[in-house]
Amino acid sequence: MEDFLELLKRITPEIIEIFERRYDILKNVKYYQPIGRRMLAERVKLSERIVRNEVDILRSLGLLTITENGTFLTNEGEDLLEKLSNIVYDIKGLEILRQRVKDILGAKDIIVVPGDADTNPYVLRELGIAAGKVILPLLSDVKIIAVTGGQTVKEVVDNFPNCSFKDILVVPARGGIGQEVEKQANTLAASLAKKLSGRYKLLHLPDTMDEEVYKLIVRKEEVQDVLNDINNADMLIFGIGNAIEMAKRRKFSEEMIEKLKEVGAIGEIFGYYFDEDGNIVYSTTTVGIKLEKIKNIKYMIGVAGGAHKAEAILSLNGIKHNTIFVIDEGIARRILSIKG
Structure with a gap:
């Protein structure tokens, strides 16, 4: 052919x-x-x-x-x-592209969807559908799923088929960001649990907070209960952020945003900001999944759309080898142009 x-x-x-x-x-x-x-x-x-x-x-x-x-x-x-x-x-030669990008990233696997979400928003739906096809066969080996928030993960949940996995627990991987409730991790965790006919727990806390407040809150038994489930997740479904975009979503000050630019922050996941070499250059006091716990997660599913996310993915050195990335053609071709 x-x-x-x-x-x-x-x-x-x-x-x-x-x-x-x-x-x-x-x-x-x-x-x-x-x-x-x-x-x-x-x-x-x-x-x-x-x-x-x-x-x-x-x-x-x-x-x-x-x-x-x-x-x-x-x-x-x-x-x-x-x-x-x-x-x-x-x-489009996407199989050859997929293999080349997989080798560049050293990823567990790569799925490439045609198109570029930066120019065609419908590609986000295609990403959601493709991610669902990756996730579904793995669920028989999963007890706890943690999900982050954001539009891309919302597309995964919205396009996920209704099925029956009553023993699965779905939890938010972190607290809430911004004002758009429909895209927050709590909402998506509950929605995915309903699609699976499973159970869910919620984390009614903001994503970032003052260090002293954080120390007080995490002592609470109900918070500890959810955090324990989050850190024992078998599967993590997460979006990948551009560092400056995520800083703006978190309402960082202009001064803080300039500092992030100065230290070369490119990618963001779970409140950790990475430079192009994969070094953590800044982290927020977040409630939820911790980077050091990720190595214990069996299935990492990273979903991203839009060529401008390529650099952010390249910055994730510490987790690339253990992640199945579901990305669009725009990201894949940009990664190839940078590293090919």
Whole structure:
């Protein structure tokens, strides 16, 4: 199949271009339907004229339908998209890319999803679906799952299939960050537990706090109970942050943000900030999972989307070897451009 595609690219490269363009249109319609042509053109970054022509062709093929509310995918279009996924993977050379990035990171494994979440938000859903396919077969060997917060982990939970693992306990890996309750670890832990028909415990505390307050709070029996479960998790599902973005989410002062830039902070996980060599250059007093406990976790599932996260992933030297990374094509190609 790969040899055939390479020959096709050489003799008729325009066919590949048309294929990728129409696939991208179908994918965007799937996730944003009903969608108008102007909005669709913005999503796929093409002129309205080109989009109009392509939509007309796809409609004539029975893959799209157009109503006064916008464009929809037909059942036939839905079925075709599913069948095309492997072909798209081959056309983009993602298996070769996956293996090269896996070798660069020295990771346990790598899953690469087509696209770049920085330019196509629907890719986050694809990441969520792909992560679910990684996680599901492992659950028979899991008793406790810890989850962090954030949009990417939310996509994992939102797109996870309903199943029955009644003995599994789901806990938040850390306290809450920011005002968006739907993306916080507590909310996602409860939601995932319901998807699994399992149990959950919550940690009703902010992610960061003053050292003295922290010492008082962690002595409480109910907090100790949850922290014990967090630190004995068999699986950790976590997002990966850009250091400066995460500092802003935590409402750091401008002075503190400048200090992080000065010390070269690039990546962030669990309140630890790393430079490009993987050194911890700053850490917050966080309630939840501790870096030293991670080596005991059987399954580490790191999920990230958007090329701008590449440097953050590269900075995670201490955990890369034990992590299954579910990333998008944008991250993978940027890692290759940096380290290849």
